[in-house]
Amino acid sequence: MSSIKGKAAIIGIGEIPTGRHGDKAAIHFAVTSAREAIQDAGINKDEIDFVMPTGALFNGQFNTDLVTCRVVEELGLKNVKTNAQVFAGGASGSCMVKTAAGLISSGVARNILCVHADKLGTGLAGGQAGIDLFSTAGISGEWEVPFGQHYSTIAALSMTRYMHETGCTAEDMAAVCVSNRKWAELNPNAFFRKPVTIEEILASKMLATPLNAKMSNMLFDGGSAFVMTSAERARDLCPRPVYLLGESSRVTHFVHSQEKDITRFGWAEAGREAFAEAGLTPADIDVAEIYDSYPIYELITFEELGFAERGQGGRMFRNGDTWPGGKIPTTTNGGMLSQGHTGAGGGVALVVEAARQLMGKAGDRQVPGARFAVETGTGGTYMDSQVTIFGTEIP
């Protein structure tokens, strides 16, 4: 267990609407989100002493720009001591939070700007070329790509085994998509905001059994950012600082077919440790920002963290427990399935959403009085299980 509880906090957030912004450069998304986060934090831009960009997946030039301090210069930050990238694919948001908190609590940095931007919606060849490109990202070129493995099959393999072991159905998977969409309907930064039904999802094109097209995420442009500082400073600056209360994680594989349990991964262990550090249980959580990208992963994580017995989570996504107004509001920005997948930004957006809910800034989808949130992230072919717990008070 780490000893990071209550030592650092998120004090400002920024985000651009997820979508297709073909007329703008990726750096535009980075600096727009970052400026908003700095303003939201109520600090002077020159108080930022550490910039932590995450990575851009398929834009080598822009990724190099992020590594080589472009964000610092474009924002005109005068007192930055270090610019260092933290990049863990979809887990980047969770990994930035713990890395920033460690740097702050040890005194290496005071005010850290964490920022993501990428242009996967308009910066890549779409359609078939996009499928071909993504089927090599994080998938072994020696042991999986030659067999036709790609992201649809990876998600479908977990669905098949999970349904085999639990008796859950494709309807349960579709119910997760419906739940996320209900939140996205209330989120002005989400791309997909029209209601969808289980029947529509199951009637969509079959990609790889039992995964339908409408159970898949789509790639978009996006940018999001947050500012972290020490807990002491956060109390002076922010009416509702979002304290980091606990975190834990497991790395379980690189090559997907080497994973020992594709229906569980490392979520149970990581969750147990993160909750123990926070001194909380799932019953204390007001909002659960669970990484989706495909519904199976949201369902597995939800259950493994203890929000439902194994095999029983689907019922909660169906009956409204996870919806706006439900018992355990879940993935309240709509997730990658409805807000849209922005590469490493899918997970950063969930950190930003957790903070937004706890700060009381979530507008029409605000969970009233939310005090405690859990956020999860995972990268690559679901290579790691990252669990982070935030709160507006330190229990």
Add this chain to the structure above:
Amino acid sequence: MNTHSKIRPIVNPCAQPFWDATREDKLLIQQCEKCKTHIFYPRLFCTECHSDRLGWVEASGRGVVYSYTVVHNNSPSAFLADVPYVVAIVRLDEGVQMCTNIVDCDPAAVRCDMPVQVVFEALDSEFTLPKFKPAQ
């Protein structure tokens, strides 16, 4: 019609004996001579005890389907002509897992935990892929 060529493995040189063997219809995996652990995919040293003393052993070629999926749409280009095709994770009797295809059967007949045995499918003159069919 599929105009895309098949995707060849990007070989880590330490795995070359594996690919040399599949061309001769043999499925080789590694075994640590010190701690006896079976290892797949091929490594430079033992993933359990870090010993350099890894040997190659011929696997039984028998195992079970841990999970599977039948691809119908939106596959990578190189596989568009193959749909519907089955991607699976097979657990060999030796305890190691591998990504593969299930062949020589109706894709709709594949099930979790189904016993399978290895078959070898030439990709080109250099590479032969180990695939699996229902066990007889």
